[in-house]
Amino acid sequence: MKKTRRLATALTAFALIALPGMTGSGTASANATSCLLCHNAMSGKATTASGAEIELRINSNLFQASVHGSMACTECHQAFTENPHTAPDQAVADDLKKLSSTIAKKAKVDPVAYSACSTCHSDVYQSVMTSVHGKNIAEKGAADGALCLDCHGGPHGIVKSTDENSPVNRKHVVATCANCHADEKLAAKYGHEANIMESYNESFHGKKYTLGHTKAPTCVNCHGYHDIKSKSDPASPVFGTINKTKTCGNCHKGANATFVGAITHKPAGPIPHYAELGLIVLTMGTIAFTIAHVLLEAYSDIRDVVFRKKEEEEETKNESYNECA
Amino acid sequence: MSHTMSVPKDVPAEIERFDLIFRIQHVLMFTTFLILSFTGWGLKYAHVEVSSWWIRIWGGAETAGIIHRVAGVTMLLDFIFHVGYLIYLTAQGKLKFRKETTLIPLPKDIVDVVQNFMYFLGFTRKKPQFAKFSYAQKFDYWAVFWGMFIIGFSGFALAFPILVSGLFPESTSGWIWQLLGIMHSDEALLAIVFILFWHFYNEHLKPEIFPMSWVWITGKISTAELKHRHPLEYDLHFGEGKPEKKEV
Numbered sequence: 001m002k003k004t005r006r007l008a009t010a011l012t013a014f015a016l017i018a019l020p021g022m023t024g025s026g027t028a029s030a031n032a033t034s035c036l037l038c039h040n041a042m043s044g045k046a047t048t049a050s051g052a053e054i055e056l057r058i059n060s061n062l063f064q065a066s067v068h069g070s071m072a073c074t075e076c077h078q079a080f081t082e083n084p085h086t087a088p089d090q091a092v093a094d095d096l097k098k099l100s101s102t103i104a105k106k107a108k109v110d111p112v113a114y115s116a117c118s119t120c121h122s123d124v125y126q127s128v129m130t131s132v133h134g135k136n137i138a139e140k141g142a143a144d145g146a147l148c149l150d151c152h153g154g155p156h157g158i159v160k161s162t163d164e165n166s167p168v169n170r171k172h173v174v175a176t177c178a179n180c181h182a183d184e185k186l187a188a189k190y191g192h193e194a195n196i197m198e199s200y201n202e203s204f205h206g207k208k209y210t211l212g213h214t215k216a217p218t219c220v221n222c223h224g225y226h227d228i229k230s231k232s233d234p235a236s237p238v239f240g241t242i243n244k245t246k247t248c249g250n251c252h253k254g255a256n257a258t259f260v261g262a263i264t265h266k267p268a269g270p271i272p273h274y275a276e277l278g279l280i281v282l283t284m285g286t287i288a289f290t291i292a293h294v295l296l297e298a299y300s301d302i303r304d305v306v307f308r309k310k311e312e313e314e315e316t317k318n319e320s321y322n323e324c325a
Numbered sequence: 326m327s328h329t330m331s332v333p334k335d336v337p338a339e340i341e342r343f344d345l346i347f348r349i350q351h352v353l354m355f356t357t358f359l360i361l362s363f364t365g366w367g368l369k370y371a372h373v374e375v376s377s378w379w380i381r382i383w384g385g386a387e388t389a390g391i392i393h394r395v396a397g398v399t400m401l402l403d404f405i406f407h408v409g410y411l412i413y414l415t416a417q418g419k420l421k422f423r424k425e426t427t428l429i430p431l432p433k434d435i436v437d438v439v440q441n442f443m444y445f446l447g448f449t450r451k452k453p454q455f456a457k458f459s460y461a462q463k464f465d466y467w468a469v470f471w472g473m474f475i476i477g478f479s480g481f482a483l484a485f486p487i488l489v490s491g492l493f494p495e496s497t498s499g500w501i502w503q504l505l506g507i508m509h510s511d512e513a514l515l516a517i518v519f520i521l522f523w524h525f526y527n528e529h530l531k532p533e534i535f536p537m538s539w540v541w542i543t544g545k546i547s548t549a550e551l552k553h554r555h556p557l558e559y560d561l562h563f564g565e566g567k568p569e570k571k572e573v
Contacts, residue, residue, distance in 0.1 A: 210376075211389075212377055213390075261497075275508070287518050293523075301533070
């Protein structure tokens with residue numbers, strides 16, 4: 001039933017879109033145009049043999065506006081494991097095949113297509129595979145760790161990082177990291193500190209970033225990105241004092257061992273904690289005294305003006321000032 | 326003004342309370358204080374949406390940061406100048422310690438606080454008799470000193486962290502910056518709230534002073550007001566058998 005309906009939708013879409021589409025001036029390759037004839041018009045979801053749920057619709061406008069808009073679909077989707085498509089008439093390179101089996105658990109929808117990023121972006125892909133994110137997938141076989149698309153967005157709408165709509169653009173990159181690093185379940189599973197995003201947001205870096213400071217660092221400025229390492233990895237730019245001194249020194253010339261403690265995700269230790277407690281008590285005490293004093297004085301001033309004015313004047317006339325000295 | 330007190334004819338109509346140099350120090354202090362409060366508030370509450378708008382009014386985060394640092398350094402220099410000026414006046418013999426004119430807290434101030442509260446509550450009809458500076462004014466003054474050491478020092482450290490990091494041993498790295506941040510931010514909030522209530526009530530909103538005490542501009546206080554609000558100082562200068570003295 002489901003398949004029939006899908007086929008009907010595709011055919012209708014063909015009738016509606018194909019003819020005007022053929023004369024259209026899209027930048028997509030001929031290959032992509034013919035795929036998009038149907039996929040731009042389809043709706044609903046389907047489940048692949050690997051158990052992944054996919055959206056059938058590919059928004060052709062977004063795809064064509066993306067950096068990959070002029071590519072053919074089959075440049076990434078080199079192999080299909082199931083109907084209704086006929087497998088493209090090409091052999092998948094051995095290294096792609098190998099990579100696709102490495103990341104198969106993560107890239108359930110189309111491991112070959114996901115691996116195909118490496119065809120053009122081989123340097124980046126290699127450095128990702130040495131990162132804590134890449135190793136998590138390649139070595140531990142995790143299905144929930146980050147890979148290309150978790151940071152760069154949907155596969156058919158990737159835009160340049162300098163584009164404000166990119167999830168890795170400066171404007172959004174902190175929120176993108178927070179997708180996982182503010183997630184309590186993932187924090188528990190991977191042993192992240194739970195307050196990573198809060199501590200950033202409350203730091204001077206985070207506050208300036210929030211207020212639109214154009215030079216305030218985001219996550220990636222200290223931690224790196226494609227080759228990002230765990231903070232306990234000696235290769236991490238934030239591992240140990242020596243690396244931190246160098247990393248902080250990129251912006252803060254002359255950063256030293258004392259200085260690098262200024263920014264941390266660690267919760268406040270006992271000294272700042274009790275100092276803050278003491279200051280809160282002091283502040284509350286002072287404010288309570290001040291407000292009580294001001295309100296009582298205001299009350300007595302009003303009372304004096306309204307009820308005691310004459311009385312007081314007479315009183316003070318007869319008073320000697322030396323009395324109370 | 327509620328003080329309709331008369332003073333003898335041989336007493337001058339007004340005397341100088343703050344000289345021009347003190348008045349300039351005060352203007353510098355409150356303008357920098359307001360600028361620091363306005364720009365710092367936006368940073369302290371950066372997570373509140375309206376703060377981004379507020380900081381844009383100050384020229385954006387970078388500019389607001391520069392304004393805040395310039396104002397902070399100006400305030401610190403003002404403070405240092407103030408202390409230097411006091412030392413100078415003392416060395417010149419123009420500033421002498423007298424219990425009637427000093428800003429230093431004395432036991433009598435505590436007695437005055439208690440008596441004033443009793444007066445507020447109606448337990449006594451007698452207001453405390455103040456010297457040149459009432460306990461409220463002393464409190465106001467020393468609060469700035471406290472603020473200069475706590476907020477001023479931490480602010481300087483946060484503005485010039487590399488420079489200041491040389492002062493602290495490496496072992497403090499784990500907590501010193503958080504401590505400085507807390508000191509700066511929490512005490513600044515205290516200072517703002519304190520000024521808003523204490524200074525504004527005592528020097529602006531009080532019925533007998535509203536809209537403000539003009540002494541910050543003129544530097545002069547009428548002897549009638551002096552007699553009413555600072556009777557002990559009045560007596561020192563113009564009391565019976567005491568010729569006018571120059572020290573104020």
